[in-house]
Amino acid sequence: MQATPMREFERSLIECTDGQSFLPVAAVYGPNAGGKSNLLEALDYVRSAVARPVWLLSARADAPEGERPTMARCSAFAFDDVSVAEPTEFELYYRAGEHEYRYILSVHADEIVSEGLWRRKLGASRTAMLFEREGAEVDLGPTLRKLATAATFNPNLPYLSFLCINFDAPVVKEAASWFLGGVFLNYNSSYLERALEQMLDEADSPEVTRFLRAVDVRIGGFRVEKAPEGRGQRVFVRHDVDGRGYELRLPEESAGTQKLMGLAAFLLAALERGSTVIVDELDAKLHPKLLRYVILLFKDPEVNKHGAQLIFSSQDVSTMRNDVFRRDEIWFAARGEGEASQLWSLADIHEANGNLVSKNAAFDKQYLSGRYGADPYLTRIEEWD
DSSP states (O other), X not given: OBOOSOXXXXXXXXXXXXXXXXXXXXXXXOOTTSSHHHHHHHHHHHHHHHHHHHHHOOSSSOOOTTOOOOOOOXXXXXXXXXXXXXXXXXXXXXXXXXEEEEEEEEEEBTEEEEEEEEEEETTOOOOEEEEEEETTEEEEOHHHHTTTOOSOOOTTSOHHHHHHHHOOOHHHHHHHHHHHHOEEEETTSTHHHXXXXXXXXXXXXXXXXHHHHHTTOOOOXXXXXXOGGGOSEXXXXXXEETTEEEXXXXXXXXXXHHHHHHHHHXXXXXXXXXXXXXXXXXXXXXXXXXXXXXXXXXXXXXXXXXXXXXXXXXXXXXXXXXXTOOGGGEEEEEEOGGGOEEEEEGGGOBOXXXXXXXXXXXXXXXXXXXXXXXXXXXXXXXXXX
16 A cells, blocks of 8 residues: 555545655456455454454453354465465554554464564654564563563464453554454445444434435435344434435345445544555445545545545446556456466556556556456357367
8 A cells, every 4th residue: 555656646645754655545456266355355354353352352341151252264275285284474564653563463274373563663764573472472572561461361362452452551552453443344245235234323324324415325314223122223214205204124225225324334434533444346236436436535635634545346447547546556466377366556567668557548448458467368158168
């Protein structure tokens, strides 16, 4: 998400105090089974590995029985004999407050092999180690030693989660904020749609309604009531027609309206807090104009005042245009040798003459013509035999 020195959409960039610029949006394109979802799920794995225990446990209240957090199993790359037997390592750089953090998590199946956290003050060159961990052994840096942290912790969970649950210290809060503030939405899965009715909060009705009306989805608001026998909640969406009010249950609304209602709450929260939203198949069930509208919300500094970022995958190339994206905001994923996925940016692609792709190029047409790679090879039906 670090911006390259390209002179387009400079006003939309997120500027930091050390002079570095970052992208508000990144879109990943490519063929089916090219690796787009795996990339986003890898980001979500490391995010939720830290955040989920914090959500379920706290120093103030014990989680109910049956809600004890467990480490999600990490599926290794399956197409060689080496990777299956070795740990999978995640390395993440992120910024929070006045620091840049580097977090490493190494996992084999559901066992944490190693973990580490370092930080550097923006503008400084020196990096300080906060902690390093091998198995159940933890080495603390000077900053965390001052907290007199407990020696014993659950080795099945990230040490960063343990710190966040047990110590109300600014350094810990800041370090964990990226994990706790981010959200991953998978519109390639029906689970999100099934869970939507339980996720909506009536307090968000005015903001969600304003968002939907801005994209010409005319609802008058929604209300939430408890379902019979305490089985979750039910959401009723109001429609004002010819001076009269009508209500529909949320599942009776169109799939597009349901998606927008769920998406609106997350997007508005991210823009307010300056957090990261990761969405697989953002374009699913969205009109291309609505997709463009969502993208441009994050690219408008008057709306995105707190440095929120949107990372998503898409198959819809109608928005792959030079009046929507910078070249470094467009990414491609495709399978290479040995079925491993490769990732590259449009900003790195050179034309036959050796020049970079022009910022004025028709990105969508050139992509569909195969000039950027990451397009599926289609065989004619008569070739099948």
